[in-house]
Amino acid sequence: MSHSPSPTTVDAGGVASADYETLGTGTPYAFVAEFDNVADVMRAAETVRDAGYLLWDVHSPIPIHHINHAMGMRPTILPWITLVHGLAGLLFGLILTWWMNATTVPGLSASIQGYQFLISGKPMYSLPANIPIIFETTVLFAAFGTILGLLGLNKLPMLYNPLSRSRRMLRATADRFLVVIEAEDEKFELQGTARLLRSLQPRAMELITEER
Amino acid sequence: MSSISVSAEGTSQELSGSKQEQPQLQSQWEQQAYDPRERTALVLGEHDFTTVTDSVTGIALGKTPTMWYVAMSVSLSLLSLLVVTIGYLLLTGVGVWGNNNTVSWGFPIINFVFWVGIGHAGTLISAILFLLRQNWRTGINRFAEAMTIFAVCCAGIFPGLHVGRVWLAYWLLPYPNELGMWPQARSPLLWDVFAVGTYATVSLLFWYMGMVPDLATLRDRATKRWQQMLYGFLALGWNGSSRHWMRFEKAYLLLAALATPLVLSVHSVVSFDFATSQLPGWHTTIFPPYFVAGAVFGGFAMVLTLSIPCREWFGLKHLITHRHIENMAKVMLATGMIVSYAYSVEFFMAWYSQQPYEQFVFLNRPLGPYAWAFWTMVTCNVVAPQAIWFTAVRKNVWAIFVVAMFVNVGMWFERFVIVVTSLHRDFLPSSWAMFAPTWVDLGMFLGSFGLFFTLFLLFCRFLPMVAIAEVKTVMPQAHPGDHPVKFDYQPSSDTPKSLRRGHWFT
Numbered sequence: 001m002s003h004s005p006s007p008t009t010v011d012a013g014g015v016a017s018a019d020y021e022t023l024g025t026g027t028p029y030a031f032v033a034e035f036d037n038v039a040d041v042m043r044a045a046e047t048v049r050d051a052g053y054l055l056w057d058v059h060s061p062i063p064i065h066h067i068n069h070a071m072g073m074r075p076t077i078l079p080w081i082t083l084v085h086g087l088a089g090l091l092f093g094l095i096l097t098w099w100m101n102a103t104t105v106p107g108l109s110a111s112i113q114g115y116q117f118l119i120s121g122k123p124m125y126s127l128p129a130n131i132p133i134i135f136e137t138t139v140l141f142a143a144f145g146t147i148l149g150l151l152g153l154n155k156l157p158m159l160y161n162p163l164s165r166s167r168r169m170l171r172a173t174a175d176r177f178l179v180v181i182e183a184e185d186e187k188f189e190l191q192g193t194a195r196l197l198r199s200l201q202p203r204a205m206e207l208i209t210e211e212r
Numbered sequence: 213m214s215s216i217s218v219s220a221e222g223t224s225q226e227l228s229g230s231k232q233e234q235p236q237l238q239s240q241w242e243q244q245a246y247d248p249r250e251r252t253a254l255v256l257g258e259h260d261f262t263t264v265t266d267s268v269t270g271i272a273l274g275k276t277p278t279m280w281y282v283a284m285s286v287s288l289s290l291l292s293l294l295v296v297t298i299g300y301l302l303l304t305g306v307g308v309w310g311n312n313n314t315v316s317w318g319f320p321i322i323n324f325v326f327w328v329g330i331g332h333a334g335t336l337i338s339a340i341l342f343l344l345r346q347n348w349r350t351g352i353n354r355f356a357e358a359m360t361i362f363a364v365c366c367a368g369i370f371p372g373l374h375v376g377r378v379w380l381a382y383w384l385l386p387y388p389n390e391l392g393m394w395p396q397a398r399s400p401l402l403w404d405v406f407a408v409g410t411y412a413t414v415s416l417l418f419w420y421m422g423m424v425p426d427l428a429t430l431r432d433r434a435t436k437r438w439q440q441m442l443y444g445f446l447a448l449g450w451n452g453s454s455r456h457w458m459r460f461e462k463a464y465l466l467l468a469a470l471a472t473p474l475v476l477s478v479h480s481v482v483s484f485d486f487a488t489s490q491l492p493g494w495h496t497t498i499f500p501p502y503f504v505a506g507a508v509f510g511g512f513a514m515v516l517t518l519s520i521p522c523r524e525w526f527g528l529k530h531l532i533t534h535r536h537i538e539n540m541a542k543v544m545l546a547t548g549m550i551v552s553y554a555y556s557v558e559f560f561m562a563w564y565s566q567q568p569y570e571q572f573v574f575l576n577r578p579l580g581p582y583a584w585a586f587w588t589m590v591t592c593n594v595v596a597p598q599a600i601w602f603t604a605v606r607k608n609v610w611a612i613f614v615v616a617m618f619v620n621v622g623m624w625f626e627r628f629v630i631v632v633t634s635l636h637r638d639f640l641p642s643s644w645a646m647f648a649p650t651w652v653d654l655g656m657f658l659g660s661f662g663l664f665f666t667l668f669l670l671f672c673r674f675l676p677m678v679a680i681a682e683v684k685t686v687m688p689q690a691h692p693g694d695h696p697v698k699f700d701y702q703p704s705s706d707t708p709k710s711l712r713r714g715h716w717f718t
Contacts, residue, residue, distance in 0.1 A: 039692030045454075054707070061261060061429070062684045063457035065691065076459045082466050100386055100394035110392035117396055129398040132481055136406040139474045143414040143467060147421055150463040151448070154456045158449030170432040172452045173425065175261035 020194060020205035028183040029162045029210035031193050033202035034176055038064055041177035044200040045070040048179060051196055055185040059163075059172040078149050085145020086138050093134030098125055162210045176203075240534035241607050254348055254686045257530045261684050264531070268426075268678045269433045271526050279525050280673055287665035294659025297652050298373065306376050308652040314645035315635045319653040320370040322627040323660060325482055325503075327367035328408065329623065332475055332504070333511020334360025335415060338422070339471035342464070348539055350682040351531045354426075355522070355671070356515050357419040362667040363514070364412045366660040371404070400484040407481040414474055418467045424450050425460070426676035479507045486630065493573040493634030496561065502554035509547035509593070510623030512540050516616035520609050522672065531678050534609060541600050541612045544619060548597035551626075555594065573634055581646065582633045585625050592622025 020031075035041040045058050049072045058067060068075075102125035103114035116124055151157070163169050163180060172178050179200070181193055190207075197205055244252045255264065301308050311318035334356040341349040375381050384405045386395050395402045428450035431443035450456065483503035486494040516537065523532040562574035577586045596618035605611045637644045649657075671677070684690055 037692065038690060042692060058454040059452040060454060060457070061265070061425075061452055062681050062690055063461050064454065065685075067454045068458050071454060073455065073458055076462050078459055078462045079466060082470075096386060097397040101397050111390050112388040113392050115392060115394050117394075117398075119396070119398060122398075126398075132400075132403040132477070132484075133397050133406045135473075135477060136403075136410040139470050139477075140410045140413060143417055143470050146463050146466045146470070147417050150421065150459055153459050154453075156448045156450065156456075158451070161449060161451060163451065164449075169451060173429040173432045173450070174265040178452075 020207055022207045022209065023166050024209040024211065026209040026211040028188075028190060029208045030180050030182045031188075031197055032163070032166060032168055032206045032208060033179045033197040033200060034168055034204045034206075035179070035200075035202055036176055038177065040201070041179065042067065042070050044179050044197075044202070047196070047200055048181065051187065053181055053185050053187050055182040055188075057180050059169065059178040059180060061173050061175060061177075064177075076153065078146065078153060081149035082142050082146045085149075086142035088145075089138040089141025090134060092141065093130075093137035096137070097130040097133055101125070162208060166206060166208050168204070168206060240529065244535050252533075252535050253688075254351065254533070254535075255530060255683060256533050259530060259687070260689055261687070264683055264687070265429060265433070265680060267527065267531070268676055268680045268683075269430055271528075271672070271677055272430055272674055273434055273436075273439060276673060277525060280669060283665070284669050287662050287669055290659055290662025291666050292659075292662070293655050294369075294662050297655040297659055298369070301373060301652060301656075302378060306373070308650060310647060310649040310653050312645055312647065314638075314643055315632055315647035317631050317635060318647055319649050319657060320374040321485075322624070322631050323657055324367050324370040324374075325627045325631075326510070326624050327363045327370075327660065327664075328482055329479060329503070329507035329627075330511045330514045331360040331363040331367070331411070331415070332479060332507035333515050334358070334363075335411075335471050335475040336508050336511065337515070338418060339468040339475065342468045343472060347686045348536055350679055350686050351533070351536050352515065352519055352540070353682060354419075354423070354679040355518065355668075355677050357415065357422070358668065358671045358675070359511075359515060359518060360415050361412070361419055362664050362671075363511075364408065364415065365667065366664050368408065368412070369660065369663075370656075400481065400488050403481045404485060407478045411474060411478045414467070414471055418471055421460075421463065421467065422679060422682075423676060424448055425452070425681045426679060428452070429680055430676060476504055479503045486634075491634055491638060492567070492569040493577075493630070496558065498554055498557055498561070502551070502558075505547050505550035505554065506623060506626060509544060509551050510619060512544040512547065513616040513619035513623065516540050516544065516612060517620060518668065520613045520616075522677070526672065526677065528678060531683055537609050537612055538606050541606060541615070544616065545597050545600040548593060548619065552594040555590070569639060572637070576637055577629060577633050580633065580637070582629065582636070585628050586633070589622050589625040589629050592618040593626060596622065 033044065035044060041058060041060065042064065045067060048056055049070065058064070058071060060067070067073075099114045101115065101117045104116050105113060118124070122129075168176065168178060179197065179202070181188060181197070187193075194205070194207075240256060243256065259267075309318060309320065311320070337349050337356040338353050338360075342353075372378060372381050375384070383393070384395060384402070386397075395405070424447055427443050428447035431440060431447045434440045434443055480500035480503065483499035487496060487499040489495060519532055519540070520537060523529050523537075559574050562570045565571070577583070596615055599605045599611070599615050605615070632647050636647055
């Protein structure tokens with residue numbers, strides 16, 4: 001791991017000199033500011049949001065209550081994905097049960113042909129008797145939709161992430177809270193962003209670079 | 213909140229300054245708030261995020277406790293019994309079971325219903341208690357869910373073998389085939405295939421999804437290369453992003469909302485297998501709610517059976533506290549009362565119906581040749597749980613353990629009574645018969661415990677046994693007090709598209 005703990009001093013326009021570590025020697029990828037409690041990181045998130053950054057994130061070991069507000073996140077569209085999949089499952093179950101037991105299409109290959117089951121002279125197709133299967137396919141499809149939607153929106157599985165080179169990320173899943181501002185953000189500017197993060201009084205700051 | 217700390221005896225790899233173990237001044241019972249207006253801390257002792265992470269990841273990443281090897285060797289011996297009996301059955305035929313023309317369902321269906329029922333407590337804890345905002349569930353959620361999945365694995369074996377020609381079991385699935393043959397979608401037995409199949413799949417997805425953040429914790433805390441590779445692979449690259457967390461929480465809520473009606477449907481459908489038949493003793497409308505309550509009852513007994521030794525052996529007493537055990541015991545008591553009520557209603561309805569066959573079945577149960585099974589059931593399911601009313605019993609976790617063991621036995625006998633006593637004497641006395649299990653029946657039943665405990669022990673050893681991230685959210689550290697958040701969506705609607713990468717939708 002090319003982790004260099006050498007502190008760099010940046011002249012932050014005479015306000016305060018920001019100390020941060022630099023990981024690697026490439027072009028800047030992101031600034032990381034480390035916090036150790038929820039209250040601080042909430043305040044930090046609001047400040048970064050109000051400063052107008054867009055490509056930034058808060059990494060935490062827990063889902064922080066109300067961080068979506070502090071970060072200005074819009075509600076997720078995931079419920080709609082679930083609904084669409086659930087409706088697809090409903091339709092699938094409906095067509096499946098009907099096709100299997102209540103249809104015969106003359107001339108169609110026997111391998112996909114339905115079979116009209118006559119049970120005790122009851123109607124070929126009656127909705128109540130088929131509800132259990134339709135319900136189960138609805139739930140099954142909706143659950144798959146939820147999981148796949150979650151993975152898709154989160155872009156998981158994520159095979160590589162430049163942040164993962166930083167040892168600080170190891171504790172983002174245990175007991176530390178990291179505010180990460182990406183260098184690709186329009187507002188990102190090495191000294192200005194460093195000054196902003198320093199003003200939030202983090203435990204530590206780190207600049208992660210990337211070889212291109 | 214209690215200020216006296218209970219030491220967390222347990223394997224702990226320290227991240228930073230280690231907490232000194234403090235002498236145990238009071239039992240956990242004495243620390244609990246007994247004023248209902250007060251809330252008891254869900255994590256006992258002076259713990260923070262660091263120590264909670266340590267105590268759970270330490271189990272998966274640290275050294276294997278000796279007791280684990282002992283337990284594993286017992287489980288593997290039982291599992292080999294399952295393998296041998298299944299092998300023998302496959303080579304010989306289902307005639308090796310004690311099932312006969314009259315009692316055609318016998319042990320396989322008893323065991324199926326028993327195991328599927330056990331699974332239900334896991335989903336109740338993970339989904340229904342989540343929707344009901346019962347925060348104490350976080351401590352026991354993960355392994356209750358694991359228990360669900362392993363119980364459903366055990367359940368699946370029995371009907372799978374009961375179809376007779378196991379190698380054609382895929383005929384149960386609706387797929388286009390050259391025989392022009394489809395399953396009968398109006399049969400409760402096919403409903404069962406769909407219900408149990410969906411239940412197993414959704415439980416597995418829910419369990420795995422909930423575990424991803426904790427697998428990431430294990431990945432980041434692992435020191436051995438193979439552990440980093442394994443957990444890294446399973447964690448899918450989770451990095452604790454708040455944008456991910458927001459969708460994760462929504463997905464969790466959605467899955468809980470889907471799993472809740474699902475779990476109720478599964479045991480209802482299992483009960484339809486019986487209730488839609490014409491057989492006295494089975495043909496009743498009370499079966500679906502009665503089965504669901506029974507499933508939760510038996511499932512909680514199994515959760516208690518697993519959690520009481522586990523918290524002891526793996527040093528998780530600060531996360532799975534006495535209060536957790538007590539709450540579960542209370543749920544067991546409540547569902548036990550529902551089950552007892554269902555028993556009495558069955559008898560009342562048999563009398564009230566004035567239907568001779570129905571009345572005969574309900575006289576045959578307590579007085580006939582299987583009276584011993586009926587009275588075992590009543591003793592274990594109706595009488596034994598009443599002990600939970602007494603503080604002296606709830607005060608001692610091992611007393612609760614004993615009650616839970618009674619319930620485990622009782623719930624198996626409940627299914628025995630339902631299946632065997634209804635079948636063995638029905639309308640025609642000429643076709644009456646007795647049922648006796650063979651050694652294959654008994655071996656397979658014992659063997660299924662081997663499979664269950666083997667899977668469970670592997671889970672305890674290698675996966676996060678307690679939902680670390682979820683437990684942290686119910687600790688005081690997760691709540692920074694009243695932090696006013698002024699709130700505005702970002703980016704605003706007039707932000708140009710070019711600046712919005714990753715913000716088109718969330």
